[in-house]
Amino acid sequence: MEILEKKVGNVNLISIGGSLDAYSANDVESKLNSLIDAGQVRLVVSLDKLEYMSSSGLRVLLATLKKARKQQGDIRLACLKPNIKEVFDISGFNQLFNISDTEETAIASFAEA
């Protein structure tokens, strides 16, 4: 699993690659939490390079989403591969998250009020 991060305007773009599973969930959670704790609460998480996600990943995304929203922020997702999208659909997480097809769309969505 790799995490890449960069700032795009006032949005942090985090790209998660590989697998978000029982092994890597904690590292991803730490990364997202450290951003939120530092007041970076406009987060786009791009899953363009993510090949696999289990409920450990869902757990982390839900927990950090709640944390970001408590600070009037949000975590928006982009570029879900079909198998990842399936997990989101089954679990109903597609209703919880703002999901975009591209990173640009997700980043731009923060510009709207």
Added chain:
Amino acid sequence: MPRIQLAAKLENLEPMLAFIKQGAKKLGFDATKLDRMHLASEEALVNVINYAYPDKYGNIEITYEVKEDKRFVVEIVDWGIPFDPLSLPKPDVEAPIEKRKVGGLGVYLIRTIMDEVNYRRDQNRNILTLIKY
């Protein structure tokens, strides 16, 4: 019948999954089916690793069998505390974010992905059976 037994620790998750995947490949499962088998197996095994042995260490034994009718049957056995994952309430997948909990999601994914899921307790063992056609 192929069988492995490993300590119920996260570091053994990968070899356990590789073992199951090896069996599924023999059946000619395509990439999507293999992916789903991997996911359901991970969910089942992580539950055992996290919850079966609260006070001590223990093992997980996995066997698989390809039935005559081409069903792929995986059995996951542990000697931990009695726990029927199928007795967990279904998560409310339509609840709004404030009400969403993550508990029960793993089992829900297993039940949705697998064609059949069975649990039984036999003497001191939990036996979870996952079946994919």
